[in-house]
Amino acid sequence: ISVKDGKGLQELLHELHFADVAEILEELNSDDATYLIKLLESEITSEALMELDDDVREKILSRLSPKEIAEELQEMDTDDAADIVAELDDEIQQEVIEKIEDDLLAADIVELLNYDEDTAGALMAKELVKVKETWTVAGCVREMRRQAKNVTRVHSIYVTDKDGKLKGRLSLKDLLTAPEKAHISEVYIPKVDYVTVNTENEEVARIMHKYDLEAIPVIDEEGVLLGRITIDDIMDFIKDEAEKDYQMAAGISGDVEADDSIWQLTRARLPWLVLGLFGGLGSVYIMQGFEEALTQYPILFFFTPLIAAMAGNVGVQSSAIIVQGLANDNVKGSLFNRLIKEVGLALINGLALGLLVILFGTIVGQDQLVSITIAVSMLSVIIVAALVGTFVPIVLDKRGIDPAIATGPFITTSNDIFGIFLFFWISKIILHF
Amino acid sequence: ISVKDGKGLQELLHELHFADVAEILEELNSDDATYLIKLLESEITSEALMELDDDVREKILSRLSPKEIAEELQEMDTDDAADIVAELDDEIQQEVIEKIEDDLLAADIVELLNYDEDTAGALMAKELVKVKETWTVAGCVREMRRQAKNVTRVHSIYVTDKDGKLKGRLSLKDLLTAPEKAHISEVYIPKVDYVTVNTENEEVARIMHKYDLEAIPVIDEEGVLLGRITIDDIMDFIKDEAEKDYQMAAGISGDVEADDSIWQLTRARLPWLVLGLFGGLGSVYIMQGFEEALTQYPILFFFTPLIAAMAGNVGVQSSAIIVQGLANDNVKGSLFNRLIKEVGLALINGLALGLLVILFGTIVGQDQLVSITIAVSMLSVIIVAALVGTFVPIVLDKRGIDPAIATGPFITTSNDIFGIFLFFWISKIILHF
Incomplete structure (x- = not known):
């Protein structure tokens, strides 16, 4: 269709809902998309522009003149128009606002731009x-x-x-x-x-x-x-927040999507991996401190990934529940009660898992004392991991930091280190190496 | 206030919004809450009932007679009424429906109950x-x-x-x-x-x-x-889905909250920990197979937690992006292209992290060949972990299984095992132990 059959395209697309037009635009390269935007009436394109992915919209807008952008803005609700203007570079912002023929709209946009990004002022529309x-x-x-x-x-x-x-x-x-x-x-x-x-x-x-x-x-x-x-604005906000929290928990910062470029994805992911790497190197250092166990109890070193995994998993579970509870405002009772409850939970889980470890040890004919040592230290590691997982998000939240950052690599990494240290320390006490 | 000053309470609560009444009910014990529900007009209480947490509502409803429940239902929208009835036991369901005076409402409720839980039929209200x-x-x-x-x-x-x-x-x-x-x-x-x-x-x-x-x-x-x-029904649905996905990624199944009982939380969390435990025991088994490295290259065993952490983190990152993309319907292009992209990304991250490992090795005066071995195998582990993290959710999705299950403990555990095996296998090839 891109042989520039303007008329035909116009007729074809005029029938479509703006959300569908937006989908078509996303599939096209920027040149064709810009061509389409210019071709269609701003009544449709302005709505479609709002539906576009940020990156795509940015590319298209950079190919439009300030006057053309101003025309699109005139068809939008004030809140959407202000969002678009906010995405533009400072110099272009001024030009675009000057080009808006409707003085009232221009004034509204300037007003909305002045509010803090995270407040109701920036979210609201003037239309009512x-x-x-x-x-x-x-x-x-x-x-x-x-x-x-x-x-x-x-x-x-x-x-x-x-x-x-x-x-x-x-x-x-x-x-x-x-x-x-x-x-x-x-x-x-x-x-x-x-x-x-x-x-x-x-x-x-x-x-x-x-x-x-x-x-x-x-x-x-x-x-x-x-x-x-x-x-609908609030729904977008809630969806975005949920996605950000989910990504944060997976160790991905910034708001990236599966279709973003490799560089964007690297920027979002590499820092968390580097954090994990330093955590891992920390564990190496700790284990070197317990090197003397190598000759007598090499089996302990086979169990370190298990201990680290348990510490990480329990920490993530505890922190996820708390982070979600904080977001929904249903974490009630004192911090102390909360910690007591987590300890109880960790005790139950830890005892169950400890018994499984001892059972496994008996089946493969492992030294009984070693099995017990592993079970006991795993139990302690689980309790500490649960406490850290509960405590850290609550403290972050009290200090006004988004607790979501505490789930995921951050808690996993610190619990790995804690866990491994605790494991070898308790083993050393019980096994006297 | 619970000295049964009925009149005073009635006046006090009459002024409040039903959402606030619901909050008060949640704070009370079931006896007092039931007392309040009976005291107030069903116009307010029916809305408040809907806002309550499932567990609390269940307790209160079990203390009301079918007739009292029917009265509450009459003040509700059909979709809410049907939801409440669906929560009741089968026998009580019948009794309650018979007690509803408005025949039309009773018929609507029965109709709505007949639709499949996950479909528009069960979500819709008859009022329009x-x-x-x-x-x-x-x-x-x-x-x-x-x-x-x-x-x-x-x-x-x-x-x-x-x-x-x-x-x-x-x-x-x-x-x-x-x-x-x-x-x-x-x-x-x-x-x-x-x-x-x-x-x-x-x-x-x-x-x-x-x-x-x-x-x-x-x-x-x-x-x-x-x-x-x-x-608003859709918003509740979206919120619930996001929370379920988040919990699933953290290794918590079922829809639990921070305030649920220890047993409910254990049931939601322990199975995933057991999975992690079996994964860990698998790693123990693998490392025993490479025991001969203990004498020559004990350092390798210090690095296993790091390798496992990397495999887990990368897998979670890749799968989280894919799971989110699948949910938002923006995973485009073929599976092959997607995998190529992940490999590219893994290569960049892996090379950066590998260089850091070699740098660390040089600083602490580690054998150059060992550092290179660790860096090379970590690079391979990262690539494989990214492939698994991408591949598994896509395959699950194609087979109609919720891909969200693939993030979290499931992918972490399998990547731990894969990663540790790959690490020792590559090390064995390079270092000839």
């Missing part, structure tokens, strides 16, 4: 339907029809006083069922959840999820209604 | 606003007011033909702006995304996310409109 409490229902419907043109989806109608301060909300349903002459002040719902522009994204997501909200109004410190956040 | 294409706008508004009473939130109005088959949709906004006398057939939007009752939940989530939908209609095979799925 708001009415004053003094209006009548009929007047309100008239005004709403006018406002609703700019708002893709009306979730709630927000009610403000004459200074623009948020007073309550009104659903379309209520409006439909209210008598025409009633004043808004008589029919609106004064109870309304809201967040301020400085509320953190995570808190916004928590509130919206807890109260099952589909949109939430955003106000400034004085209570003036500034914008609203809709559930 | 539907209008016939032959109606006028004015008639439609009248009818809507009636229907809307049962629907908590009106997302879209669905338009059907006279046989109840889905024809299109209409937004409240469109309805507000349409002339009163127009027929629905002139104003509705004939393009509408939908799913059938047999569509899998994952597919529903994908479609709703891709097209940014807040509700999607569900039809049967003949195209008859049966219900709708709203975004």
